[in-house]
Amino acid sequence: MVESTDGAESVELALEAQKLFLEALAKGGQEYQSKYVFYGLGVTCLKRREYVDAIRWEEKAVAIDEQYVPAFLSLAEAHQMMRHWVDAISAYDKAFKHFMTYYSRAGTEAARQSTKPLTDERYSAILCAYVFFLRL
Amino acid sequence: MCLCFLSAIIEANSEELLAEIVVKKAMCYIEISDLDHAEQQLNSVLKLDNIWATEAYFLLGRVLQARGKWVPSLEMFNKALRRDPKHIDTYLARLSTYTALGKEDLALNDRKMAILLRREKLWTRQSVVMDGAKVPKK
Numbered sequence: 001m002v003e004s005t006d007g008a009e010s011v012e013l014a015l016e017a018q019k020l021f022l023e024a025l026a027k028g029g030q031e032y033q034s035k036y037v038f039y040g041l042g043v044t045c046l047k048r049r050e051y052v053d054a055i056r057w058e059e060k061a062v063a064i065d066e067q068y069v070p071a072f073l074s075l076a077e078a079h080q081m082m083r084h085w086v087d088a089i090s091a092y093d094k095a096f097k098h099f100m101t102y103y104s105r106a107g108t109e110a111a112r113q114s115t116k117p118l119t120d121e122r123y124s125a126i127l128c129a130y131v132f133f134l135r136l
Numbered sequence: 137m138c139l140c141f142l143s144a145i146i147e148a149n150s151e152e153l154l155a156e157i158v159v160k161k162a163m164c165y166i167e168i169s170d171l172d173h174a175e176q177q178l179n180s181v182l183k184l185d186n187i188w189a190t191e192a193y194f195l196l197g198r199v200l201q202a203r204g205k206w207v208p209s210l211e212m213f214n215k216a217l218r219r220d221p222k223h224i225d226t227y228l229a230r231l232s233t234y235t236a237l238g239k240e241d242l243a244l245n246d247r248k249m250a251i252l253l254r255r256e257k258l259w260t261r262q263s264v265v266m267d268g269a270k271v272p273k274k
Contacts, residue, residue, distance in 0.1 A: 080164060085164045085167045092158075096154070103150055
């Protein structure tokens with residue numbers, strides 16, 4: 001099995017990231033109620049083995065964007081850790097189904113956004129992308 | 137610039153990510169004993185022939201084990217170990233197959249190998265922690 005680093009250091013990092021995302025959420029406003037913030041919170045909960053919370057945040061993320069593949073993947077992983085096998089399969093199915101659409105859309109969006117200034121939401125998006133690929 | 141760079145990473149990783157999704161889904165199918173679906177998923181991963189193939193061979197071995205097909209499961213485990221000779225779970229699974237086939241000595245070898253690799257893994261992790269430890273100020 002391919003494993004991510006699972007040491008105390010990465011759990012600490014997750015806690016720091018969680019604080020940042022919660023701070024962003026506490027600021028209120030439409031921009032902070034984004035799928036990126038919810039997804040980020042879900043991933044940090046997953047890393048800290050808070051699976052029930054991870055499911056709750058990721059469900060919020062996919063409620064905003066029903067094609068948001070990274071959130072479906074985290075949701076599936078959280079369900080898997082909770083031994084909710086059928087729910088995990090369903091989330092993996094959705095991730096698979098939207099995979100190509102999502103990433104071709106993400107590529108176009110990235111090219112379009114690259115000339116724009118760094119807003120809070122874009123900052124969250126970049127942070128989430130790193131969280132996703134490095135898995136903290 | 138940053139997002140462009142990330143989209144390039146996404147593209148490069150997309151095939152592996154797809155394989156990861158399918159392998160993890162297959163794991164869930166095995167847990168609910170839906171072996172047909174698991175097998176179907178895993179065979180599709182093998183066609184991609186990327187880093188997830190090791191895991192796919194290992195899980196296919198488990199599917200065949202669950203069906204009582206000991207010799208074909210052994211072949212799958214051997215394929216997994218050819219790709220990754222340090223795959224602990226495969227040694228542990230192959231051990232059961234060897235036991236079922238009455239090859240107790242080979243089962244014992246796999247048990248020893250699994251213990252050795254687990255120790256090695258633990259030792260590596262500890263070394264990383266030791267190397268990264270901060271020296272307290274006097």
